[in-house]
Amino acid sequence: MVRISGTQKKLGVALSLLVGFFAIGGVLWVFPTASNQGYAPEQPIPFSHKLHAGDNKIQCLYCHSNADKSRHATIPSLNVCLNCHTVVKTDSPYIQQIQKAFAEGKPIEWIRVHELPDHAYFTHKRHVAAGVSCEVCHGEVAKMERVEQKAPLTMGWCMECHRGQTTPPEVLAKYHPNMKNPKGPVAPVNCNTCHN
Numbered sequence: 001m002v003r004i005s006g007t008q009k010k011l012g013v014a015l016s017l018l019v020g021f022f023a024i025g026g027v028l029w030v031f032p033t034a035s036n037q038g039y040a041p042e043q044p045i046p047f048s049h050k051l052h053a054g055d056n057k058i059q060c061l062y063c064h065s066n067a068d069k070s071r072h073a074t075i076p077s078l079n080v081c082l083n084c085h086t087v088v089k090t091d092s093p094y095i096q097q098i099q100k101a102f103a104e105g106k107p108i109e110w111i112r113v114h115e116l117p118d119h120a121y122f123t124h125k126r127h128v129a130a131g132v133s134c135e136v137c138h139g140e141v142a143k144m145e146r147v148e149q150k151a152p153l154t155m156g157w158c159m160e161c162h163r164g165q166t167t168p169p170e171v172l173a174k175y176h177p178n179m180k181n182p183k184g185p186v187a188p189v190n191c192n193t194c195h196n
């Protein structure tokens with residue numbers, strides 16, 4: 001009988017995991033991927049975009065101030081909330097919760113709604129610069145009491161816009177200014193654009 005050493009066993013396990021990973025990857029790529037579309041988790045504080053961005057018309061970039069500058073739009077830190085909530089609605093238990101967390105130097109643990117797998121690369125800056133509005137990818141956030149993932153965020157969804165099929169007219173006009181039926185992509189479609 002052939003004895004299998006511990007290292008060989010570990011190597012075997014690592015190899016089969018690797019093969020399994022690619023096999024699953026392949027299957028998932030052929031069949032449509034499970035999408036988190038419709039995901040709308042309850043947040044630790046019921047923060048309402050309808051109230052802030054809708055009724056009170058606070059600009060998206062006032063709070064998500066990195067969306068036009070970097071990869072991530074980022075969730076505002078509590079000092080941004082306190083620009084108003086040192087005086088606004090201070091009798092609310094939620095606002096008191098925010099003030100207490102800030103005083104203790106603790107963040108509010110917001111639940112992430114939109115999240116791509118690690119192997120996919122996305123950046124806000126380029127899309128905002130290209131004139132793609134937040135609503136195209138996130139839906140009418142200013143009408144939402146609770147944020148919901150509206151778009152599928154699948155590779156096919158990204159590709160359809162990059163290829164020019166679902167690109168909003170105002171974005172299309174920028175990349176194919178003289179064509180009624182534009183040919184060719186408006187954004188890169190080679191694999192390493194989004195995978196590296």
Ligand code: HEC
Pocket residue numbers: 043047049052053058059060061062063064075076110111112113114115134135138141142146147
């Ligand atoms: C007053 C500050 C504020 C304003 C204004 C604001 N947001 Fe937010 N946004 C937040 C906070 C806080 C969260 C995290 C809690 C939540 O998900 O509701 C958040 C979460 C989000 C998320 C979900 C992030 C995730 O986890 O995937 C999106 C998308 C978003 N905002 C888009 C927008 C858009 C679009 C606008 C403008 C129409 C906007 N926000 C205006 C504070 C703000």
Ligand code: HEC
Pocket residue numbers: 060061064067068071072073074075114115116117122124127128132133134135136137138153
């Ligand atoms: C082209 C599509 C697209 C546009 C346009 C877009 N987003 Fe996003 N957004 C995404 C995707 C995809 C994710 C998930 C990114 C990830 O997991 O790396 C995301 C995540 C977020 C998040 C949570 C994670 C983070 O990056 O901080 C916030 C907040 C957010 N978007 C706000 C905005 C706001 C505000 C705008 C407009 C100024 C905007 N987004 C425009 C696609 C878009």
Ligand code: HEC
Pocket residue numbers: 045046047048051052056058063076077078080081082083084085088089092093094095098
């Ligand atoms: C530019 C001003 C402004 C900023 C910044 C702001 N808010 Fe508000 N917020 C308001 C106003 C105005 C109301 C409505 C007050 C009312 O109902 O009288 C409100 C109401 C709320 C309420 C509802 C309180 C209740 O019990 O009815 C919560 C919760 C809240 N804000 C959380 C936040 C959080 C979290 C942030 C930071 C991410 C934030 N706000 C940033 C202006 C602001």
Ligand code: HEC
Pocket residue numbers: 116120121122123126127130132136137153154157158159161162166167168171186187188193194
């Ligand atoms: C509604 C249209 C639209 C959607 C949806 C969209 N994109 Fe884009 N994307 C663009 C445009 C337009 C550009 C800008 C091209 C430029 O700057 O020349 C761009 C640029 C990019 C770039 C930068 C390319 C470079 O040259 O470095 C990356 C990365 C990218 N997108 C990834 C994604 C991913 C990942 C998704 C899906 C989660 C996605 N995009 C969804 C329209 C879109």
Ligand code: HEC
Pocket residue numbers: 025026028029033116117120153154155156158159162188189190191192193194195
């Ligand atoms: C515009 C951005 C973009 C481009 C270009 C792109 N991908 Fe993707 N890809 C994604 C995103 C986002 C995901 C994650 C969401 C999903 O799984 O649909 C993904 C997922 C995948 C997966 C994981 C399987 C799965 O469905 O979970 C594989 C494999 C893959 N891509 C291969 C490729 C190959 C090969 C190319 C070149 C022909 C390519 N991708 C080009 C954005 C892109």
